[in-house]
Amino acid sequence: MTTSWVRLWAVASLTLKEALRRRIIFFVLLLFAVALQISAAFFPSLNMIGRLRVMESHSLSITGLFTAIAVLFLAAFSLPGDFEQKRVYYLASKPLSKPTLFLGRLLGFSILVTLFIASMGLITVGYIRIVKLLSGDAFPALVAYPRLTASEFEAVKGQPIPANPDKLFALGGGEATLIWHFNGLRAADFPDRISVLAKIQIASPTDGYRSSGAVRFRVLNHELKRQSEKILPQLNTNEEAEFDISRDILGTGGDLSIGVSCLDSDGLVAGVRNSVVIYHRSANFELNFARGLTLALLQSLLVTALTLMASTVLSAPISVLLGITLYIMGNLHGYVLEGARDIDQTLDQIKAAQGTEKGEQMHTPEDLPPWVLRLSTLSSRAVLKIVPDFKRFDFSLWLLKDRAVSWEELGEAAAGVAPHFLVLTLLGVLIMSFKDFG
Amino acid sequence: MTAVIETSALTKVYKDFWGRPKHKALDQLSIRIDPGEVFGLIGPNGCGKTTTFKLLLGLIFPTGGQATVLGKPPTDVGVKARLGFLPEESYLYHWLTADETLDFFGRLFHLDRATRKKRADELIERFGLAHARKRQIREYSKGMTRRVGFCQALINDPDLVIFDEPTSGLDPISQRQIKDLILDLKRRGKTVLLSSHLLGDVQDICDRIAILHQGQTKKYGAVRDILVQRDSITMTFKDLSEQGRRRIEDLARAEGARLVRSENTLETLEDVFLRTVQESGDGLTYRPPAKEGEERK
Known part of the structure; x- marks a missing residue:
């Protein structure tokens, strides 16, 4: 296989030029600009923070939709267009290897998607800035608080979960507590009120269906002997609990620890190192917006690679359908996995209760035969193994809560996409290498 | 002497979705084309001409046999650096101008910017596209698009040029220009492989030909060897009187020959057409190619 950067770039720039x-x-x-401007129609019924949120959510929704449409159609029709209109005869008779043609197209579309998303981001930020300028001081500050994870995580009188040693749990009703330590903090890095976010799992050793309970959060500065406490009487498992504490608790700086315990004697709390985080002083809004849109870009690149790879063997409409399927599956990842987990739990309980009176009364959902459900969960899990969860690319989860996307989160998302992207690229290269252009 | 193109029992069978043989497009083609030759592949539609070209360009893989182009397998990317190809139909990138199209193809040959520009200027001038070089190809007529196709085939000054139906879609003047172009390429030592339904053109410009039918080679050799009728002679005289003609005919009969035809020589329609157009003076002119050492005016 011979690939040269000059030829690769020639095909990529041809792709860009065609699209332009x-x-x-x-x-x-x-x-996009027109659709974004329509968000102003909601302004009269909203307060200032509401206006900001509607602009942000509107922008992200349209960016996602428009990028998806543009990427799907441009990528799906380019190579089939070359084949069907026989332009490939010109290309393949030149010193251009078939894989280079695929890679050049992929590079061209990747640049195109980047330009596309960057332009939409610029329009959005410009629009928000103009509205802020016209609205005066009443408009909320444009902020993005960076997340800080704990330096250490331990369970006092608790223990690790055998199946996952990184996850610790603490039984409720006693002194067992999960503790997150945040060391070496500087007061200057935080606003007056320090925001704390927790996403704790709540369960029960005796009731498999238990998923909520009363939880106490205690924030301690051991050195200055200052503390603050927050009790949430009905917290759901994996629900984001957000509260804030005064910066005074930190003094000029030092260590903080946040302890979480379950107040119900038949409950338990469980978590991992990043289940509890605190937020720094705001980072640059525009820079954060760029980082957030990079998440959207990663998602689009994945769909581009799949659609283009599919278009090497399939017709353009089928390639579009495949791309749409990836979007849907990626976005439903969490729901499907949760559903599969619930079905497994139900089936396990029915199996355990078989032969007892209780077992006779138990039914599977929709009264389907258990093997159908087992097959369904197995196939769902198999598919989800090859499709990444698109929730990690949803910038609205950060933006609408004024949170900054950290480089670490961005890196994790990129690392999650990279293997899929590489496999799809390799598949495309292999297919092109052995493809007849007749 | 190394052959420019050599095939040995080259066979291509197209298969259906399930891999079952569907159609044998080319059956055991064995030909050799030497440097500086103009070689013609002729035959009815579906006889395997285009399939042969696709195999020689590495666009498709053979089912059997083998082929070498410039001494290497057709899929070798290096081979393509010395090759130019014009497909039967010119589907170029409609959104690009002629300049951009030639620049793009020039970049695929790793030509530097100055060389790309120089070659593009020469070809655009030669094919009469200077007035439209900045217009997108979607605005071109079929003939103009075809001429851009010729330009891209020659942008790398190739040693081997493959033309599939080169005169298709061109007016008689352009057809004549293409014939002259091919002869010019031959004069410069280039090898040309072409297919055409215009048998007169093939006869005029090709050194050797192969006639294909249903994928099989029916005739193969020098044009003259294939066309010559050993039991028949044509003589052309200038300024022969009627009496002289009768005496020659009588002499021939006395020698036991049977007279098949005796009539005035006809000009070719192409010559009459070109002269007529030139005489009309409406700007559509045909310029014969410059001889070696002579500057084109």
């Missing part, structure tokens, strides 16, 4: 000449980008960006 078709004026698709300009048309979609114009539509």
